[in-house]
Amino acid sequence: MPILETKGVKAYYSTPLGYIRAVDGIDLTLEKGVILGLAGESGCGKSTLVNTLMMNVRPPLRFIEGTIILDGKEISSMDRSMLKKNVWGVLVSLVPQSALNALMPTQRITDLVKDVVMHHMNVSEQEVVSMAKKRFEELNLEVDTLYRYPHELSGGMKQRVVIAISTLLNPKLLIVDEPTSALDVSTQKQVLKMLVDLKRAKIIESMIFVTHDIAVLRQIANWITIMYAGKIVESGLADDMLNHPKHPYTFSLVNAVVTPEPEVRNRGLASLPGEPPNLLDPPKGCRFNPRCPNAMEICRAKEPHLEEKSNRLVACHLVFP
Ligand SMILES: Nc1ncnc2c1ncn2[C@@H]1O[C@H](COP(=O)(O)OP(=O)(O)O)[C@@H](O)[C@H]1O
Ligand SMILES: [Mg+2]
Numbered sequence: 219m220p221i222l223e224t225k226g227v228k229a230y231y232s233t234p235l236g237y238i239r240a241v242d243g244i245d246l247t248l249e250k251g252v253i254l255g256l257a258g259e260s261g262c263g264k265s266t267l268v269n270t271l272m273m274n275v276r277p278p279l280r281f282i283e284g285t286i287i288l289d290g291k292e293i294s295s296m297d298r299s300m301l302k303k304n305v306w307g308v309l310v311s312l313v314p315q316s317a318l319n320a321l322m323p324t325q326r327i328t329d330l331v332k333d334v335v336m337h338h339m340n341v342s343e344q345e346v347v348s349m350a351k352k353r354f355e356e357l358n359l360e361v362d363t364l365y366r367y368p369h370e371l372s373g374g375m376k377q378r379v380v381i382a383i384s385t386l387l388n389p390k391l392l393i394v395d396e397p398t399s400a401l402d403v404s405t406q407k408q409v410l411k412m413l414v415d416l417k418r419a420k421i422i423e424s425m426i427f428v429t430h431d432i433a434v435l436r437q438i439a440n441w442i443t444i445m446y447a448g449k450i451v452e453s454g455l456a457d458d459m460l461n462h463p464k465h466p467y468t469f470s471l472v473n474a475v476v477t478p479e480p481e482v483r484n485r486g487l488a489s490l491p492g493e494p495p496n497l498l499d500p501p502k503g504c505r506f507n508p509r510c511p512n513a514m515e516i517c518r519a520k521e522p523h524l525e526e527k528s529n530r531l532v533a534c535h536l537v538f539p
Pocket of ligand 1: 231233238240258259260261262263264265266267278
């Protein structure tokens with residue numbers, strides 16, 4: 219049984235101008251034990267998708283349709299109180315993209331730990347702190363850190379602490395949204411190492427790692443899913459996909475990283491001008507067609523669906539004519 223399975227999931231932002239179709243028909247299967255790298259340029263819907271995958275959907279975001287089965291339970295039909303009690307933190311934990319900014323400057327790390335754990339378990343403060351100490355030791359984080367305020371910690375340390383805390387209730391699936399994007403390369407490495415340690419120590423079995431940086435994916439993911447304009451365009455085994463991308467969008471992403479100069483990389487996709495479309499009114503046919511170097515007549519008329527060929531899923535008329 220996969221840890222996560224979704225069918226036809228749509229979640230739109232409701233705005234005065236209409237719906238922003240940020241998650242628009244997602245079929246995703248995540249097998250147990252996998253570290254899935256979810257990638258795509260900024261604005262492609264990655265953060266909206268990972269929030270929707272755990273049913274953390276709040277206005278203006280609206281769950282439109284689809285089913286989400288997490289660890290055998292259909293969570294797409296659960297209400298918020300049920301999700302809070304039985305799902306969040308316990309089955310799945312999300313370290314959101316803005317986790318570091320959300321830390322309260324007046325709260326010590328221990329206060330944060332208490333918030334996370336005592337919400338779910340009937341345990342004393344002392345027990346909570348000793349749970350946290352044990353986890354910090356397992357992850358080679360200094361136990362002293364627990365008594366510090368956020369501003370006393372470096373960015374990389376804060377990120378590792380927030381990740382460690384989100385694993386306290388031993389969720390089966392951990393989702394981390396761009397945990398390394400704000401960090402320099404050597405600090406990134408420490409965070410990535412800790413994520414791998416979590417898996418190796420069998421604290422976390424399955425993981426979704428969100429990033430817009432393919433170079434980071436190479437270091438951690440064993441399976442990769444690429445998103446473009448609210449849809450999955452390609453999915454497959456990490457090495458195979460990075461070495462032989464089939465979708466023209468994946469090809470552009472992978473090749474953009476080959477450029478070593480950070481200035482060029484930061485400018486975006488060297489080989490691919492333009493940017494992702496406005497999701498209020500996405501292009502007809504394949505959403506990538508206006509930027510695609512290989513676009514054909516059919517790409518402007520008909521939407522390609524994800525199809526499978528030798529362990530790879532691709533949505534492209536060129537690959538599956
Ligand atoms: N609160 C919001 N209200 C309206 N639109 C939003 C909101 N948050 C994100 N969006 C839009 O949804 C789309 C997907 O955004 P997001 O999920 O953050 O993408 P990513 O994480 O890949 O950068 C973008 O077009 C973005 O502008
Ligand atoms: Mg994001």
